[in-house]
Structure formats: C-alpha cells, structure tokens
Amino acid sequence: MKRNINCPCGANFTIEYEEEINLDNEEKYLEQIFNGTFMSYNCSFCGKKHKPELKITVIWKSKNLKMKVIPELDRGEFYRNKKEASQFETIIGFPEMADRLAVIKDDLEPVIIETLKSLLLAKAAENYPDKDVNAWYYGKGPSGIEFHLDGIKVDEVAVMRIPMEMYEKKLDDYKKRPKSDVFPLLRVRSYLSVQNMLRPDALK
Numbered sequence: 001m002k003r004n005i006n007c008p009c010g011a012n013f014t015i016e017y018e019e020e021i022n023l024d025n026e027e028k029y030l031e032q033i034f035n036g037t038f039m040s041y042n043c044s045f046c047g048k049k050h051k052p053e054l055k056i057t058v059i060w061k062s063k064n065l066k067m068k069v070i071p072e073l074d075r076g077e078f079y080r081n082k083k084e085a086s087q088f089e090t091i092i093g094f095p096e097m098a099d100r101l102a103v104i105k106d107d108l109e110p111v112i113i114e115t116l117k118s119l120l121l122a123k124a125a126e127n128y129p130d131k132d133v134n135a136w137y138y139g140k141g142p143s144g145i146e147f148h149l150d151g152i153k154v155d156e157v158a159v160m161r162i163p164m165e166m167y168e169k170k171l172d173d174y175k176k177r178p179k180s181d182v183f184p185l186l187r188v189r190s191y192l193s194v195q196n197m198l199r200p201d202a203l204k
C-alpha cells in the first residue's frame with residue numbers, strides 16, 4: 001500500500017507499507033513495534049520524522065491473535081459506528097497496539113491487564129484529579145507486573161507494580177464470573193481497553 005505524506009517543510013513524498021503484518025513470519029515487526037521504529041519515516045528533504053498511524057491488520061497465529069489497528073483519529077467513528085461486527089479484535093492507535101502485543105507476548109490475559117490499569121487509573125484520578133493520566137503495561141518480573149503511568153508529571157512516568165498474586169486472583173474471578181467486577185465495562189464490541197471506561201459521555 002502506498003501513501004502520500006506532506007511534510008511541514010513543503011516536501012511531499014510517498015511511503016510504502018504493509019496493510020497486513022504477520023508476526024509469526026516476520027519477527028522484525030515485533031521488534032520495531034516495541035522499539036518505536038515501526039512505520040517511522042524520515043522526510044528525505046528536512047529529515048523530520050513522521051509516524052503516520054494508518055489502518056493495519058496484525059496476525060499472530062501462534063498466539064491466536066487477529067487484530068485490526070485503527071488510527072487514534074478514528075476513535076470517535078469507532079464508537080459511533082455501532083453496527084460493526086468483526087471477527088478481529090480492534091485496537092486503537094499504535095501505542096495501544098504495542099501495549100497489547102507486549103501483554104500477549106508475555107502470555108498474560110489482556111482483560112486482566114486492562115482491569116489492573118483501571119484500578120491504577122482510579123487511584124491516579126483520586127490523587128491527581130486535574131491530570132489526564134494513562135497507564136501502560138511495561139513488563140512482568142519477580143516483583144510483579146509493572147505499569148508506567150504518564151501524564152502525572154511532564155516527561156516522566158510513574159512506575160507502579162502490582163503483585164502477581166493480585167493478577168492471579170483477578171484472573172480466577174474472571175474465569176468464574178466474567179460478568180462481575182469491571183470486566184464487562186472493558187469491552188465495546190470487538191474493542192477491549194480500559195479506554196472504554198474512560199471515554200467521555202459523548203462517545204457512549
């Protein structure tokens with residue numbers, strides 16, 4: 001697929017990208033997504049870095065994953081278009097794509113990770129009511145699951161850890177009672193994300 005990019009310097013250039021990527025066959029993509037170089041293009045005239053968010057499909061058969069990634073700019077349209085029924089999971093924006101792929105790579109249950117984010121964000125909203133805070137999965141280690149919260153301080157993330165026991169407890173709850181807790185609130189059709197709980201009323 002080809003796409004035209006207009007650079008603020010006045011240059012106009014064409015990029016070429018894959019509309020569908022397969023993570024089993026092309027491991028380089030996963031690496032690029034995690035290190036932030038995925039779909040990153042430099043203007044050949046002024047050198048400015050462009051990271052256009054375009055619609056792509058991500059297939060990761062060995063992890064039983066098929067997802068459509070739509071640009072952050074299309075978030076409102078996704079909520080308004082109530083008819084959409086898809087056999088694919090939906091993810092909105094490249095940062096969320098990188099987050100979800102990291103969760104799946106670590107063999108964690110995305111519903112539980114989003115649940116834990118909702119707890120962290122509820123706490124952050126109490127402590128920093130005027131801030132627009134976001135929580136991201138960072139990794140899992142011996143001391144638990146690590147999340148990074150941005151938006152509290154400029155250019156700084158707050159590191160939060162949740163013990164593995166709490167993850168296991170929530171996972172157990174979810175398996176027994178998938179309609180309890182915040183679990184049903186985390187999903188809108190094909191889209192699972194804590195963002196569904198945070199969206200403004202206009203998008204409900």
Ligand SMILES: [Zn+2]
Nearest residue numbers: 007009043046
């Ligand atoms: Zn340029």
